[in-house]
C-alpha cells in the first residue's frame with residue numbers, strides 16, 4: 001500500500017533493525033522504545049488494524065502468535081514480556097498497519113495508561 005510506513009519497512013524501502021523475518025511476517029525494533037526491549041511484529045500483507053482482519057487472515061494471525069515466544073526467547077525475555085495491540089482511535093493506534101508490540105526487560109504495570 002502506498003505511503004504506509006510499515007509496508008515500506010516490510011519492502012525494505014526504508015531501513016529498520018530487523019530481528020526476525022519470514023515470508024509472512026517481519027519483526028523489527030521500535031524507533032522509540034518504551035522498554036529496554038521493544039520490537040514490533042507485523043504481517044507483510046497490509047492490514048490496517050486488528051479490526052480489519054477477516055477469516056482469510058486466520059492462518060497468518062496464528063502464525064504471528066506462534067512466533068511470539070520464539071522471538072521473545074531470541075531476545076532473552078525468559079522472565080516474561082508484554083504483547084500489545086493498539087487498535088483504532090481509542091486504542092491509540094498511530095500507524096495504520098496491523099502490528100503487535102513485544103516489550104520486555106522491565107516490570108510492566110497494570111492497568112496501562
Ligand code: 5GP
Pocket residue numbers: 005016017028029030031032033040085086092093094095096
Ligand atoms: P502504535 O501507536 O500505532 O501502536 O505504534 C506505532 C509504533 O511504531 C510506535 O511505537 C512508533 O515508535 C513506531 N514507529 C513509527 N514509525 C516508525 C518507523 O519508521 N520505524 C520504526 N522502527 N518504528 C516506527
Ligand code: ZN
Pocket residue numbers: 001004005006007008045046047096097
Ligand atoms: Zn502497510
